[in-house]
Amino acid sequence: xxxxxxxLLENNARYEVRDLASLLNEDETLVEKAIKDxxxxxxxxxxxxxxxxxxxxxxxxxxxxxxxxxxxRESGYDKVAEKIARYPEVDSLYLISGKAEFMLQVNGKxxxxxxxxxxxxxxxxEGVSGTETMFILKEYKLNGKELLDEREDGExxxxxx
Amino acid sequence: MMFEEExxxxxxxxxxxxxxxxxxxxxxxxxxxxxxxxxPDFITPWHIxxxxxxxxxxxxxxxxxxxxxxxxxxGICDYYRRRFGISFDPEENAIVTVGGSEAIDIVLRTLxxxxxxxxxxxxxxxxxxxxxxxxxxxxxxxxxxxxxxFKLTPEVLEKAVTARTKxxxxxxxxxxxxxxxxxxxxxxxxxxxxxxxxxxxxxxxYAELTYEGKHSSIAEFDEIRDQTIVINGFSKAYSMTGYRVxxxxxxxxxISMILKIHQYTIMCxxxxxxxxxxxxxxxxxxxxxxMALSFKQRRNYIVKELNRIGLKTHMPEGxxxxxxxxxxxxxxxxxxxxxxxxxxxxxxxxxNAFGQAGEGYVRISYAYSLDEIKIAISRLESFLKxxx
Numbered sequence: 001x002x003x004x005x006x007x008l009l010e011n012n013a014r015y016e017v018r019d020l021a022s023l024l025n026e027d028e029t030l031v032e033k034a035i036k037d038x039x040x041x042x043x044x045x046x047x048x049x050x051x052x053x054x055x056x057x058x059x060x061x062x063x064x065x066x067x068x069x070x071x072x073r074e075s076g077y078d079k080v081a082e083k084i085a086r087y088p089e090v091d092s093l094y095l096i097s098g099k100a101e102f103m104l105q106v107n108g109k110x111x112x113x114x115x116x117x118x119x120x121x122x123x124x125x126e127g128v129s130g131t132e133t134m135f136i137l138k139e140y141k142l143n144g145k146e147l148l149d150e151r152e153d154g155e156x157x158x159x160x161x
Numbered sequence: 162m163m164f165e166e167e168x169x170x171x172x173x174x175x176x177x178x179x180x181x182x183x184x185x186x187x188x189x190x191x192x193x194x195x196x197x198x199x200x201p202d203f204i205t206p207w208h209i210x211x212x213x214x215x216x217x218x219x220x221x222x223x224x225x226x227x228x229x230x231x232x233x234x235x236g237i238c239d240y241y242r243r244r245f246g247i248s249f250d251p252e253e254n255a256i257v258t259v260g261g262s263e264a265i266d267i268v269l270r271t272l273x274x275x276x277x278x279x280x281x282x283x284x285x286x287x288x289x290x291x292x293x294x295x296x297x298x299x300x301x302x303x304x305x306x307x308x309x310x311f312k313l314t315p316e317v318l319e320k321a322v323t324a325r326t327k328x329x330x331x332x333x334x335x336x337x338x339x340x341x342x343x344x345x346x347x348x349x350x351x352x353x354x355x356x357x358x359x360x361x362x363x364x365x366x367y368a369e370l371t372y373e374g375k376h377s378s379i380a381e382f383d384e385i386r387d388q389t390i391v392i393n394g395f396s397k398a399y400s401m402t403g404y405r406v407x408x409x410x411x412x413x414x415x416i417s418m419i420l421k422i423h424q425y426t427i428m429c430x431x432x433x434x435x436x437x438x439x440x441x442x443x444x445x446x447x448x449x450x451x452m453a454l455s456f457k458q459r460r461n462y463i464v465k466e467l468n469r470i471g472l473k474t475h476m477p478e479g480x481x482x483x484x485x486x487x488x489x490x491x492x493x494x495x496x497x498x499x500x501x502x503x504x505x506x507x508x509x510x511x512x513n514a515f516g517q518a519g520e521g522y523v524r525i526s527y528a529y530s531l532d533e534i535k536i537a538i539s540r541l542e543s544f545l546k547x548x549x
Contacts, residue, residue, distance in 0.1 A: 004454070004458075007454075008458070019462070019531065022461060022462040022465045022466065023458035023459070023461055023462045023531075024458065024461065025461035025465070153204055154204070154403070156198050156200060156202070157184065157198065158184060158187045158188055158193060158195045158197060158198070158508060159180055159183050159184040159187055159195060159197035159198065159508055159510060160180070160184070160197070160198050160199045160200060161178060161180045161199050161286060161287045161288070161336075161510075161514075
């Protein structure tokens with residue numbers, strides 16, 4: 001049940017337990033227990049809303065940042081990653097292959113805030129040897145959801161054989 | 162009516178589909194919620210749409226060979242081997258058609274002489290009886306019963322066979338019941354078809370929407386393989402209804418005859434749609450899995466809800482329909498659906514639209530979002546309270 005349950009919740013975290021139980025043809029208490037267990041094991045690490053900030057008339061500035069860093073003896077990249085991940089400005093952080101070691105997304109109220117974070121917090125972090133910042137200009141798709149307005153889906157007839 | 166006498170009597174006597182009548186009423190109303198649609202609610206997966214667009218962009222818009230693009234026929238035969246373990250030869254055994262509908266028509270026109278009998282297990286999809294009649298065949302209805310989980314049993318089949326029986330229509334998983342046939346179920350009827358040399362026309366359009374275990378085809382039985390004609394298509398498995406692409410898989414001597422009707426009436430299936438179908442059949446297995454899982458979940462949901470509100474419903478094993486009995490209300494299928502539309506603005510399809518055997522039932526499609534299904538259930542619940 002767990003994988004099917006996770007796929008449903010990944011797509012819509014607001015399903016009621018009762019509906020999940022019906023969809024999965026499982027007992028409600030079992031589903032509730034499974035969710036609690038997945039949360040406890042940090043398999044479900046949190047619930048999150050996809051927000052199109054552009055439409056909310058709220059200024060927000062996001063940047064993708066490549067970070068070069070020198071691995072440490074014994075801990076490799078994990079120690080540096082932990083230090084970077086602790087900053088609340090960092091939305092997501094990945095160890096990647098290619099020209100940089102880390103890719104992160106940083107969110108701030110405006111460009112100045114993001115720039116300040118890079119200059120004063122990120123770049124001076126011990127182990128970080130270089131950064132490359134790319135500001136996000138427009139979001140087209142977030143967490144699997146398209147944000148485009150002009151998208152138009154076809155309509156089905158009311159009743160068909 | 163004009164031309165009353167001039168028009169072919171067979172066409173004049175064809176009954177308009179009971180579904181059409183409902184569509185006309187529902188279309189005049191505002192705020193109708195419908196669980197009456199016989200097609201998936203997914204938009205065709207993007208990689209398939211993109212393949213159609215690319216074909217048009219590249220000017221791949223000429224006629225194709227009558228049988229359809231060789232790459233598509235090969236893809237279809239690979240698919241049948243991969244998914245169902247049945248082998249066909251793309252050169253000899255396959256024709257690409259304009260949807261499953263054309264396939265049903267040209268297969269029956271190829272087989273039937275005037276007065277030939279075709280056994281039609283009902284409730285059945287509305288087109289079969291009409292097409293049999295247009296081909297001057299005689300429809301012999303046999304009833305699929307709820308207590309048999311809408312499966313065809315050898316006892317029911319045996320009774321319907323006569324010296325004039327030419328073919329039988331098999332549609333499992335089926336519209337409107339969602340019933341399926343397993344390999345063991347087929348094993349019981351195969352000897353009868355073999356003994357009387359009855360052609361098995363098996364419409365497997367819902368094959369991929371089989372929820373408990375794997376789809377079984379009667380084409381698995383070598384002893385009647387030569388008299389088995391498989392009809393399938395892209396509409397339900399890949400949510401490609403509007404592309405109109407289907408196909409026929411059959412013995413080469415049947416294919417060469419069927420092809421004659423196809424080449425003179427259709428020429429070939431729509432070319433860009435064929436290119437989209439190539440993409441679907443070669444790279445669409447994941448789409449099938451994803452969509453089938455979503456249908457299965459909605460099936461679970463709606464069956465539980467229908468039982469909760471007092472409409473006894475068994476769990477169908479395929480397609481995206483449930484077919485509950487409404488006999489507790491004392492209403493006929495049409496009365497039920499007309500009142501439901503009138504009082505609650507909810508559109509369902511009356512069971513008798515699928516043959517007399519469907520009287521006392523309604524077809525409910527769950528190819529809708531959970532939110533739509535919830536509203537429909539609450540309307541149905543309030544209706545049942547007033548008519549319980």
